[in-house]
Amino acid sequence: MIEIKELHKYFGDLHVLKGIDLNVEKGEVLSIIGASGSGKSTLLYCINGLEAIQKGEVKVDGVSVHAKETNLNKLRTKMGMVFQQWNSFPHLTALENVALAPRIVKGRSKAESREIARAQLEHVGLNDKIDVYPSALSGGQQQRLAIARALAMEPEYMLFDEATSALDPELVGEVLDTMRLLAEEGMTMICVTHEMGFARDVSDRVAYFHEGVMEEIGPPDQIFNNQKSERTAKFLANVR
Amino acid sequence: MNEPISFFSGFGPKDLWYLAQAAWQTLLISVLSISAGTVMGIFFGWILSESKVVGSITIGFVLDAFRSVPLIIQLVLFYNLFNVIGLAVSPFTAGVIILGVYTSALVANVARGGIESVGKPMRRAGRSLGLSYFQTMRHVVWPIGLRAVFPSWVGVALGVLKDSALVSVLGHPELLKVARDLITRTQQPLLVLAVAGAFYFALSFPISRYAAHLERKWQS
Numbered sequence: 001m002i003e004i005k006e007l008h009k010y011f012g013d014l015h016v017l018k019g020i021d022l023n024v025e026k027g028e029v030l031s032i033i034g035a036s037g038s039g040k041s042t043l044l045y046c047i048n049g050l051e052a053i054q055k056g057e058v059k060v061d062g063v064s065v066h067a068k069e070t071n072l073n074k075l076r077t078k079m080g081m082v083f084q085q086w087n088s089f090p091h092l093t094a095l096e097n098v099a100l101a102p103r104i105v106k107g108r109s110k111a112e113s114r115e116i117a118r119a120q121l122e123h124v125g126l127n128d129k130i131d132v133y134p135s136a137l138s139g140g141q142q143q144r145l146a147i148a149r150a151l152a153m154e155p156e157y158m159l160f161d162e163a164t165s166a167l168d169p170e171l172v173g174e175v176l177d178t179m180r181l182l183a184e185e186g187m188t189m190i191c192v193t194h195e196m197g198f199a200r201d202v203s204d205r206v207a208y209f210h211e212g213v214m215e216e217i218g219p220p221d222q223i224f225n226n227q228k229s230e231r232t233a234k235f236l237a238n239v240r
Numbered sequence: 241m242n243e244p245i246s247f248f249s250g251f252g253p254k255d256l257w258y259l260a261q262a263a264w265q266t267l268l269i270s271v272l273s274i275s276a277g278t279v280m281g282i283f284f285g286w287i288l289s290e291s292k293v294v295g296s297i298t299i300g301f302v303l304d305a306f307r308s309v310p311l312i313i314q315l316v317l318f319y320n321l322f323n324v325i326g327l328a329v330s331p332f333t334a335g336v337i338i339l340g341v342y343t344s345a346l347v348a349n350v351a352r353g354g355i356e357s358v359g360k361p362m363r364r365a366g367r368s369l370g371l372s373y374f375q376t377m378r379h380v381v382w383p384i385g386l387r388a389v390f391p392s393w394v395g396v397a398l399g400v401l402k403d404s405a406l407v408s409v410l411g412h413p414e415l416l417k418v419a420r421d422l423i424t425r426t427q428q429p430l431l432v433l434a435v436a437g438a439f440y441f442a443l444s445f446p447i448s449r450y451a452a453h454l455e456r457k458w459q460s
């Protein structure tokens with residue numbers, strides 16, 4: 001379970017997250033929507049400790065992410081993260097991209113990590129691209145590679161930061177399908193997204209962020225059809 | 241074989257052998273100083289890329305000095321300095337050390353550029369997988385960044401191979417020194433220099449070909 005309590009985040013004087021309270025249960029799929037600059041990405045970075053926080057607490061399975069004694073490298077293996085920019089490692093083949101972290105971080109043998117990588121590439125439908133370098137893959141394929149790379153660490157949580165925003169429209173579908181597949185398999189997911197269809201169909205809950213505040217959170221039906229907050233309604237009226 | 245001997249009265253096959261041995265010395269000096277200089281240079285470049293302020297006012301300044309003072313002055317200066325402070329080093333050792341430090345100053349700049357070309361998102365992708373800072377450097381940032389500047393590094397390496405000729409001022413029998421001695425003896429400067437030049441070419445050519453091959457391989 002991910003527990004976020006009274007979380008405040010500043011960049012210098014800029015107050016980016018203004019007291020976020022949020023729990024995500026095992027198996028839940030949460031989508032986060034909101035305007036650009038509302039702090040959605042920053043929240044994900046705070047959850048896996050890529051950003052420091054100034055106040056409050058984030059706990060993952062009871063472990064405080066920002067406590068000094070926490071081994072962040074170990075904790076991060078529990079949380080896969082997929083970025084808007086897929087960041088494939090260009091000097092490694094698809095298989096090596098996925099096999100790297102199991103071998104280096106978890107100390108798996110070369111053969112074991114390659115086996116893990118093969119399985120995850122098949123999982124995301126890239127079994128025919130095993131020995132290909134990322135430069136020869138489309139954006140959608142590279143994003144699926146990034147998902148496979150994260151899954152190879154056998155994470156219990158997956159954080160998606162606008163995984164489809166940088167993709168050409170015709171490539172969005174294949175990545176969303178992969179994310180849907182993960183949701184069906186029971187993966188706990190937090191997805192920052194602009195894909196309202198995905199948020200509505202796949203999420204258990206949807207959160208709307210406005211200027212560093214979690215304005216509203218609830219089941220998709222509430223957020224998309226019966227908003228409690230006027231701001232949510234206004235935002236959705238504009239994106240549609 | 242009798243007739244040409246009068247024509248090549250000074251320069252005989254034995255001299256070719258001298259030059260080959262000298263070429264071997266040049267290669268040795270170059271390989272040692274380029275290797276050591278590259279390792280040090282990557283280390284310095286990494287420090288420069290990590291801490292811009294502290295790095296540039298400390299080692300940045302020293303490296304600038306090594307980059308800007310003519311190598312021949314550095315060689316003579318430090319060789320004599322070594323002897324003054326009682327470090328009895330051979331011209332060969334002194335040459336390798338000084339050329340190595342000089343190389344590291346050049347490589348540091350190149351390496352820093354490469355390391356800095358790997359942006360925050362790529363580093364974060366590594367860290368998000370659970371890789372530590374050093375693992376991210378070793379397996380992600382360095383391979384990507386250093387390959388990006390590999391062509392510049394080859395340029396530095398070939399430059400150092402040629403600059404190794406300056407070690408001749410310390411009297412070590414490398415290519416240029418031996419060539420000069422042969423010129424004095426044979427009075428055939430054109431021939432001797434052409435042969436010495438051919439040796440330099442023979443040393444550089446495989447390196448640049450192999451480098452081109454690597455670049456092509458990495459591009460695919």
Ligand SMILES: Nc1ncnc2c1ncn2[C@@H]1O[C@H](COP(=O)(O)OP(=O)(O)OP(=O)(O)O)[C@@H](O)[C@H]1O
Nearest residue numbers: 011014016034035036037038039040041042043162
């Ligand atoms: N490293 C940083 N240094 C300073 N300011 C930052 C930094 N990262 C983000 N910000 C600022 O924090 C605010 C929130 O940024 P964040 O990236 O979390 O927004 P977002 O909701 O993800 O927006 P988008 O939809 O554009 O991705 C923005 O105003 C942004 O400019």
Ligand SMILES: [Mg+2]
Nearest residue numbers: 040041042162
């Ligand atoms: Mg964002």
